[in-house]
Amino acid sequence: MDFNVKKLASDAGVFFTRAVQYTEEKLGQAEKTELDAHLENLIARADCTKNWTEKIFRQTEVLLQPNPSARIEEFFYEKLDKKIPSRITNAELLGQYMQDAAKDFGPGSPYGSTLITVGEYQKRLGGSEREFLQTSAINFLTPLRNFLEGDWKTISRERRLLENRRLDLDVCKARLKKAKLAEAKAAAAPDFQETRPRNYVLSASASALWSEEVDKAEHELRVAQTEFDRQAEVTRLLLEGISSTHVNHLRCLHEFVEAQAAYYAQCHRHMQDLQKELSSANGDTFPNAFAVNASTSGVSAGPSPLSTGTQPGPSSPSRPPNPPDALESNTLKIEEVKPPATGTRKAKVLYDYDAADTSELSLLADELITVYTVPGMDPDWLIGERGNQKGKVPVTYLELLS
DSSP, X not given: OOOOHHHHHHHHHHHHHHHXXXXXXXXTOSOOXXXXXXXXXXXXXXXXHHHHHHHHHHHHHHHHOOXXXXXXXXXXXXXXXXXXXXXXXXXXXXXXXXXXXXXXXXXXXXXXXXXXXXXXXXXXXXXXXHHHHHHHIIIIIHHHHHIXXXXXXXXXXXXXXXXXXXXXXXXXXXXXXXXXXXXXXXHSOOOTTTSOHHHHHHHHHHHHHHHHHHHHHHHHHHHHHHXXXXXXXXXXXXXXXXXXXXXXXXXXXXXXXXXXXXXXXXHHHHHXXXXXXXXXXXXXXXXXXXXXXXXXXXXXXXXXOOOSSOOXXXXXXXXXXXXXXXXXXXXXXXXXXXXXXXXXXXXXXXXXXXXSSTTBOOBOTTOEEEEEOOTTOOTTEEEEEETTEEEEEEGGGEEEOO
């Protein structure tokens, strides 16, 4: 091992003088060389880029892999330069569970066959998710990581070197200033009454020594200034490369958005295909499960029965159909309908409702009424009572409380 004591002592001395200069600057006891405004702006922009890139990178990692344990595992695999093992997605695992359950329930039963179908589509969703994660990691996360672990480390190293060159420059400036003050003091004329002739020789010798010290300090200052200017130029060129980094990250961002759009489009197609398949397979068992019921679809030939006042919150549903039934016959009138002995319930009105005719009861949002049904009545309607008033009310405008 080559152990150079002189070099070690020299480096320790340089470190000590830099530390003294830095401390005096913080205490306001020493002058500090300021960087030019353009370089300061580049440094501020680079710091901003690094901070936000780091935050975006971390949050994207959380988005793509919410499990912190899995993220830590992937981090160690990357540091050990080993291939990350393929990990099954949650959707694929759910699909496998559904298909395994179908084997026990009986694949020929309605529930078992549906589990097999849904499980297959869950696996397809998991495959789409896996493809999205891989594409996003390559096209978006990797460039951000390369900037933080590569380009930014280089920039940080050059900035630290620039700071050291600045401290060396300021140390040389302070040393030259002290040497000039000492030279001026030594060159001052001695007092002839109090100074012996021998001291003239000593004074001239001291003046010559300080003059040599000034020349040496000026030379060191020129060297330090040259090194500082060279390092400032290197740092400036690296910082100006941040603009190219922004362009590269912009391209990666577009690729990330395209991967997201493709992923969600695939998921949408899979779910549409699943709905169609379930609708055709289970149509006889659940006729309204995956098809829109025309009687409750909200389409009405007449105008919407909203009140003229502005209604905050969600919009009210359309008026339910009012087909002729026993209540609309000429032999039965609303006034003749009696509430049953049991089966009445309280209901809260969700939206304002204007009665279309005398057989209906107008409603105000948030009021409480009593409702009940009678034999032969359309299921979309109930009989509502409020005090002495009575009439038909639509079920979709109510929230049944008891």
